[in-house]
Amino acid sequence: MDIADQALVKKLNQKLLLNEILKNSPISRAKLSEITGLNKSTVSSQVNTLIEEKLIFEIGQGQSTGGRKPVMLIFNKNAGYSIGIDIGVDYINGILTDLEGNIVLDMYYDLADSSPEITKDILFKIVKHFISHMPDSSYGLIGIGVCVPGLVDRNEKIIFTPNSNWSNIDLKTLIQQEFNVSVFIENEANAGAYGEKIFGAAKNYDNIIYVSISTGIGIGIIINNELYRGVNGFSGEMGHMTIDFNGPKCSCGNRGCWELYASEKALLKSFQKKNNTISYQEIIDLAHQNDVEILNLLQNFGHYLGIGLTNILNTFNPQAVILRNNIIESHSMVLNSIRNSVSSRTYPELDNHYELLPSSLGKNAAALGASSIAIEYFLDMV
Numbered sequence: 110m111d112i113a114d115q116a117l118v119k120k121l122n123q124k125l126l127l128n129e130i131l132k133n134s135p136i137s138r139a140k141l142s143e144i145t146g147l148n149k150s151t152v153s154s155q156v157n158t159l160i161e162e163k164l165i166f167e168i169g170q171g172q173s174t175g176g177r178k179p180v181m182l183i184f185n186k187n188a189g190y191s192i193g194i195d196i197g198v199d200y201i202n203g204i205l206t207d208l209e210g211n212i213v214l215d216m217y218y219d220l221a222d223s224s225p226e227i228t229k230d231i232l233f234k235i236v237k238h239f240i241s242h243m244p245d246s247s248y249g250l251i252g253i254g255v256c257v258p259g260l261v262d263r264n265e266k267i268i269f270t271p272n273s274n275w276s277n278i279d280l281k282t283l284i285q286q287e288f289n290v291s292v293f294i295e296n297e298a299n300a301g302a303y304g305e306k307i308f309g310a311a312k313n314y315d316n317i318i319y320v321s322i323s324t325g326i327g328i329g330i331i332i333n334n335e336l337y338r339g340v341n342g343f344s345g346e347m348g349h350m351t352i353d354f355n356g357p358k359c360s361c362g363n364r365g366c367w368e369l370y371a372s373e374k375a376l377l378k379s380f381q382k383k384n385n386t387i388s389y390q391e392i393i394d395l396a397h398q399n400d401v402e403i404l405n406l407l408q409n410f411g412h413y414l415g416i417g418l419t420n421i422l423n424t425f426n427p428q429a430v431i432l433r434n435n436i437i438e439s440h441s442m443v444l445n446s447i448r449n450s451v452s453s454r455t456y457p458e459l460d461n462h463y464e465l466l467p468s469s470l471g472k473n474a475a476a477l478g479a480s481s482i483a484i485e486y487f488l489d490m491v
């Protein structure tokens with residue numbers, strides 16, 4: 110083996126060990142050797158490197174099976190910090206996390222104007238705030254993950270956002286030039302799916318569909334634990350599948366799209382026919398007070414969601430569908446109405462073979478996913 114190959118093997122072993130420490134921390138050197146099949150001297154020398162690199166550290170002593178008690182190794186979650194930013198149509202949600210995805214700081218802005226210039230300025234403001242309030246650490250800020258509700262291509266360029274009308278924006282380069290760290294741009298539903306997979310409701314599933322229901326509807330697809338992005342990165346635009354071919358025209362160019370019936374925007378529109386000043390928060394509050402009219406409209410919302418979800422279940426046959434939406438998360442009646450709508454339309458054989466779950470990370474799902482994309486890249490590179 111030549112020197113380059115030896116260095117590569119070392120790097121791969123180190124990565125393997127770091128991965129196991131991440132999953133099983135605290136863990137002893139002996140246990141690492143047993144799990145990875147690497148011999149004890151390799152484990153010992155690679156562990157020393159990881160300690161020198163401040164990515165792991167030793168703590169006290171673990172359970173002894175007789176003889177000398179082993180020293181335990183722990184992943185150093187405070188070796189650096191990552192930023193996740195979710196740019197919505199009318200908000201920006203930013204979080205600073207440690208390397209295990211625990212939220213250290215957060216900032217939320219309502220966006221009155223979602224033009225790229227204004228949004229970029231607020232994004233920069235959030236990042237600067239996080240950098241100046243970040244705890245001291247060995248690696249400092251390791252990266253920034255940003256997600257947007259629209260099409261992001263394989264080069265992470267924002268091609269189009271149907272509900273806020275951005276086209277061809279290279280936000281990645283702008284952020285990189287300003288802050289000089291690794292930047293990742295991802296579609297919002299993909300980031301949310303990733304967040305739920307790593308930290309949330311999808312943790313124990315290998316094949317899931319994440320459905321983000323906000324101003325529009327987007328889905329994130331995880332197949333065998335990996336995000337499926339499609340050839341160009343445009344997968345998951347199921348908010349724009351037609352559920353009524355004679356339906357109204359949509360901003361995407363199609364007609365009768367699912368999100369015209371089952372998004373937050375559609376829900377709000379149906380309420381505003383009766384009361385044109387009602388806000389989304391007031392709807393949630395009235396639903397909690399069991400207002401009959403509101404409950405009827407929510408029942409309809411669940412019904413329309415069920416129609417699109419049936420198409421999704423028939424297409425992907427996933428283990429679980431995770432639904433991200435404030436009303437669904439806070440009002441079990443909507444989830445029941447979705448369940449009824451779905452089970453009245455799917456094959457009976459499918460009925461007991463999927464889970465329909467509300468998001469467990471709520472409004473932070475996408476920002477957490479974006480942050481963890483940056484963390485994963487950092488840990489892969491060290």
Ligand SMILES: [Zn+2]
Nearest residue numbers: 349359361366
């Ligand atoms: Zn559409």
